Amino acid sequence: MLKVYYTFGCPNCGGPIDDEHLLAGVPCSKCLPGRVENLDYRVIYDLLVKNSTLKGYAEYFYDNETFEEIVRIFKRVIGNEPWNLQKYWIKRLAKSESFSLSAPTGLGKTTTLLVYSLFFSNTTLYVVPTNSLKDQICERLRNMGAKVSCNDVKEEYINVATFNRILRHYDNYVSLQPKLVIVDDSDMILKSGKTTEVMAKILGISEEIFQYAISLIRLKRILKFNEDDKELKNKIVELEYKIGSWKPFVQFLVASATLRPKGIKQQALRTLIGFEPSTIQTYLRNIADLYYQGVDIEAILDKISDNGGLLLVSKEYGREKMLELKEIIEKRGYSTGLAISGRKFLNKFTEGKIDYLIGSASYYGVAVRGLDEPKRLKYVIFYGIPKIRLNLTDALNNPSLIVKIGELLNIDVKDIRRKLLFLSPPEFQILRYSLMKDEELSGKLKDIKVNLINIKEKIWDVLKSDNIKKLKADTFLVTENNGKYYVYIPDTVTYIQASGRSSRIISNGLTFGISIVLVDNIDLLDILSQKLKKIIPNFMFKNINEVDIRELKSLAVSSREVSTSQKKKINIKTILLIVESPTKAKTIARLFGRPSRREVHGIPVYETIILVNDEILITNIIATKGHITDLTTENIGYYGVEVGNNEFNAYYSPIYKCYNCGKTFTIKSNTCPYCGSVFISSSEKVVSALRKLSTEVDEIYIASDPDQEGEKIAYDVAMLISPYNKNIYRIKYHEITRNGILNAILNKGKINMNLVKSQIVRRIEDRWIGFELSLALKSMFYERNHGSGRVQGPVLSWIVERTKEYKKNYGWILYIKLGDYAIKKFFRIKEEANKFIEKLNIKINLISERKEIQNPLPPFTTDSLLMDAYDKLGIGSQIVMKIAQDLFESGLITYHRTDSTHVSALGISIAKEYLESKNLNDSFSGRSWGNEGTHEAIRPTSSMDTESLIKDIEDNPNKYFIKFTKYHLRIYDLIFRRFIASQMKPAEVTYSKFEIFINGEKLEVELPTKISGGFSIIYPLKTYVVSEKYSTYLTKGSIIPLFTYAEIIKNMKEKEIGRPSTYAKTISALIRHGYVVESKRKALLIATNKGIKAYEFLSSCCSDLISENRTKLLLQKIDKIANGDVNVDYVLEDLHKEITQISGKLVNSLKLDTNV
Template identity: 45%
Template sequence: MLSEIASKLTEGVKPTTDAERVFYEALQVLRDYLARSDIEDKLKKLEDIRLVEEEGKTFILIPDVMTYIQASGRTSRMFAGGLTKGLSIVVVDDDHLLKGLIKRSKWIIDDIEWRELKEVDLKSILAEIDRDRLVVKQLREGKIRVEFKDPMKTALMVVESPNKARTIANFFGKPSVRRYDELKVYEVSTGELLLMITASGGHIYDLVTDVGYHGVLLPKDAGTFLPVYSAIRRCLNCGYQFSDDLDKCPKCGSSQLRNALKILDFIRTLCEEVDLVLIGTDPDTEGEKIGWDLAALLTPYAKEVKRIEFHEVTKRAILEALKSTRDFDTNLVEAQIVRRVEDRWIGFELSKRLWSAFKRKGLSAGRVQTPVLGWIIDREREFKESFRNVYSVFLPYGIKLELIEDEVTEKPIIIEQVKAKIRVLDILEEDVHPPPPYTTDTYLHDASRKLGLTAPEAMQIAQDLFELGFITYHRTDSTRVSTFGQYVAKEYLSEKFGNQAEELYLPRNWGEAGAHECIRPTRPMDVNRVRELIAEGIITPIKPLTKKHLLTYDMIFKRFIASQMKPAKVVKQKMEINVLGTSKIVERIIEIKEPGFLTINPILKVEVKVEEGEVKPLKIDVKRKALVTLYTHGDVIKLMKERGIGRPSTYAKIVQTLIQRGYVMETKRKKLLPTKLGKSVYRYLASKYGDLVSEKRTAMLEDIMDQIERGERNYVEVLNKLYREISSIP
């Protein structure tokens, strides 16, 4: 179809279909732009394309990177002993096009490295190529046998998300796909492995409810605390998940259920086909437990099971993970077991009491959600008590002062008679340092404040960006930047600013070495470049990026790149303003001497310099306003981080649970308000079980979980203490 339209365009045939008309209109727009001299000048200045004229016609030459990658890949071949050595030599007749080819190839292949011919030992490379070719020839002639490498080493990688499985598979060419009903497994070659990739869909098992003490056999029955698990069933009608052995959804009664055992059976059959099973669940405590469950269930069917861990979904990270397999960290698994059991015990026990007290099922309580509910209730009370008459005084130079009525000793009767006196106290230079890159809590706070996203919405968008390979793992409390992260920032600045990049780049670790890293982009591509590459088809996300995805990526990208740049030097003006019988100290930035990180992330506002003297107000408004604002999702998550309750994996869920239970409502302006039910539930819990659900107690338990993760506490002893505490609730 496209070739037919192209032929008609060339011949000047009039369009007859809607598709042809779209192409004709696009061609006309393009011709109109190219006819403009300013557009032509801009195209000529671009470093990665070339504008040329031949025989009176203008051509735009753009490097075809996909064809180059395909062609250069043909210099190497897979054979029984692995891969033959290949060599690609690019003969350069245009520096602009070479720059474009190098730049575009790096967008597709993270670790590609280009070298000038004089920098390599061409003789030894050709000798290695000849040796490989000789081996292939002798193999074909039957003169030698390959004994140094197993040509059929196979592995199965199990990840949580189908999107992630597909993204990883696409790193290694076009995968073949096998289907079992709605389940899929992708098959690719990494050069070292014949790799199958599939998804578990997250948790396979959860605690049952009808055995032992809320799903846990006690020492008197089993000799120790023994959690009892069953496969998770998900209702296809209402989405409710449960682990009890039921044929119908306990919530809506539907018999349309999806049993996780079906997924497990599929994965077990795949295990029998491979030499090695690799569990690639998320790199956190919850992911370790999901992976450990999978390993326990798959081990009888597999020759070998190993854990792999990656913090970004890129080809480079996946290949590194494949080379760095490990055993499961039982400390992390035990900490997650304690967390889940404790959630179950305290939740079930307090919920039963709520149902009885309020004669209403569906109410719930928990160690984290209860103190958070208390914060929201306290904040609403402070909000209501903070209303005052506030004088908003608008002065020249864009100055706005807000004065509480109690501060105003000279009430304005006629605005023309009011005067404000400005006295400049100081003009000083300051260094303003960039904020660190995002962690989960700071990301959610800004996503709420800047983009108006709820916490669950922001986490889902970040999950998508992670699984599609655009950002690193988003559930993290670390600001650490890896060496590769610093390389991403340096590459971007070098491409954008050329030789000036050295004046802007200042690498920072932002934290001690450890397993986790900050939230950052995986490649040196800003949001405009991402849009461009998607439009050109150079990168093809398996899930479409929405406006919210792009805005979120832009926010993460700018914050990270700025964190690797030099401070800004600004000039501040400090002044005292006397008006309506009171004085206020005001500081304003009046000049940016060296923009530093503000070049990328302009978070500061520059205002005009104020002249000392007497001025008349432009306007004075008096309104009744609250001096304390209601909390947003982001505010609550920031508090959770500061006060040491909750986890990166649970921050977003807590407020959402409170809303779903009817304890909290969200206003049109994204503010959180407690409901009458929420206040009643909190009063009941705080008065009767305050020691169990207090903020202090919750923070202490979080610390105990951390100790278990570090191997400093025995998890059985912790469970025993928790059981004695919870089972004694009156």
């Protein structure tokens, strides 16, 4: 029977525990002897106390008890149960965690914080932006029975103060030394470095630690310019260790924010508090988005015939236009008020003394940011498209904008586009700053700047000479006005934020609002609409003349009544989404808006909102960084597996990584066993973070990769967090897109235990064979860097034998080029080749021609991508897999470890959309290719070709979290073209048969000479032009070619000894051990003397173990385990017998060699 033990997994003592105990949620058998069963956490606590074995479980118990206590107080003072989102916050508050409460107004942030400050019963500082809000907070706290001080500074009280008051009485508030600090609006403390320093001191952060954090931020910025600076990296690690040793003693809570910390001091504070204040969330939206052609406010007033509106005037019209509109509205019998500053206008609006508020369409304006009146505010009217206006002269200091406008004017910008594309973000910012300030640059940036200035001059020349009045791009508009040019960019953030004022929360329901845009520029409306469609699902502007405005008005009114079915009900759930890589975590978080960020035990966690049907998922996303456990190398059993009585107990340890040498190990140590460094990270930190987060949420979705390795990662995660949350689901996606993630969540399932078992067997087999062979090789050759494995053995044998044949048949190769077709001839000695060249006589006859209809190739699988990338682009398999991983994690291609050619209906529709956009409708021929299975072929996730991708990177520089290289673009282009071609009609190929006479020797060849139509438009095949005009090239070489990456991968697939996940790893392992080297020019694989000796030794003593046939049979057994067709215990028993027998042979072989 196979059982998994985790050497560090017990939730109480941190020692070894089996998966059965973890699944039941109870500590290990040492802490809690007896039968395994599900028990309530209180019962477990009592039993541990009774057994005198209580350790780490106490913290979990007390956190739960604190949560229950806060909920009891909440019910007592508020009169009802906390909502789901409030319970999520309370769970975090109960652990004394510092964090930002992220939610729209109306979801109970303030109420939760007031109840918690009441519970806290210690010196508290509650910071608010205005005096009116201070009075409201004080009154509510007094009504709850709290000890409140609203003017004087008092210990053991809840001190409520504006930040301005704190700045005036700075010393008093620092000496107060509060234990809890609550900030209603973090913009107050992030405005400047000075205000940030004030808050740092109130939070008890010493000057020394604050300066460490500032130094850390500076060094990380420098590192972006020199990523290979090892000394700089070590300094960063040292500072992180110093900062990590500091523990905050003040709990810090932030209720809302709109600014992101950009200054160095603000970022230092963020580093120390462990979270980034989150921006206002806009995920709750129940709005009719309408537009009216023109800016006739009176026409709109006639259509609405109602009060309760907010009129927002586009910024370029200024205050004068606001006053003009105020007068027009008042003449129609409505009272108005200007929402420009202060709060008095809001009170009057709430009381019904004002019918319409008028303000500026500015994101930071009080009318957009500070207005919250859910019952009265039904309409938001935009006078003009909300927009940002820039003088073109200033706008052309942005390198991306220079390129985009240059393109619109048909100026050649291809070269500079490519150069900008491959700049790092810091390099781009330096270039932009230099253009703005006319600062001197050097090196490549100087050359790029000179080119950009030349393009700027050409732009001005074309604009003036051609008298151009308007230029429309995808994201902006350029117009001429009285001889001046301006760039207009629709302000999507302001539109979302401002229109959202009309749809707010009342009694856990969402009111219905109406947004109306008075269109002053139809082009800008189109751009705004396209941008909003990328942010808001199913967004669409509707013409106000084509909707039933009475029905919409009725809905807006009825949704504001206390009891109504017209309110959109709010269903909120909190989830933890666990992925493998940090890039993937950031990409998914960004798909659903702009996430907030915090750190849990030093691990980044992104909080975002995912809408699934009518459910709102408050989603925390964290990355495991791959496997969090591996078979231990501690002295346990047979290389980490206890074997006996038909039982196999596999022990898994955390994975340790050395910051200095980069190596990983699974033996507990305070220093690196390879280099002795003390700077070591452990996956235990990740496990601790996962466990902490799992206690806070309703459900957990494990989204590791959809393969055997991913399933084992999912299993390890599930086991290690089971004691803290039972609502664990496995989700799988094959593309990181919005739809891909949503479909995965809708189809959540359970972990496939057959896949898990197959991976464990594969890992045990790899460990047993690898360690036995490595031990023998090291003993034989007295060198540490020796190793082998089941799959590596056959591959090494191919490369060794081919290298030997290559050397045996070494001589001179003559290349005779006939047009673009080449013929090779081999000669042992150079003189023979030279004689042959001297009398060279060539005659070519065209014998016949035939035409053939040729179907396109299927889309790529892993092996075909690796082969094509090498053959067409000369890129090795390891680099291709790294790039494919980047492209997958960035949401650009589907999962890249696959042996399926199947294309889904969505994939087919992507190809159709692309071909239609290129007016190639007639060439489309949709094909699903292989049978539908677990995976799909490698394909793009959208109809964006390479040129469009480059444009997307330019338009959205913060969208992707990888640094693109020319190789990324080439691989993407290869995948894209191959896929599109697979969905096109066949091409017509002309094959020509030639009779070639070389010095009288006859040779017949048939070659493709023409191709037309069908898929060849996108993915042309190679054709040849054969000519009697020839050229020759003589070089040293062999008639037996060395293996290429592509050929090895092809062999592995055909002989069934590899899998998509192991193709590249196998070759790289042989190179790492020094058995194989890669030729510099053509990346051919050559066996070294070390490799040849290792192969000969293994062949002599254990050829069966590394034979192709045995390797194939074992992999087939592992596949059968994955399919549930074979009992895992039988396979392990056979494997153990086989390897122990071989181990004996190896020992005997070594003894013989020693005696000799």
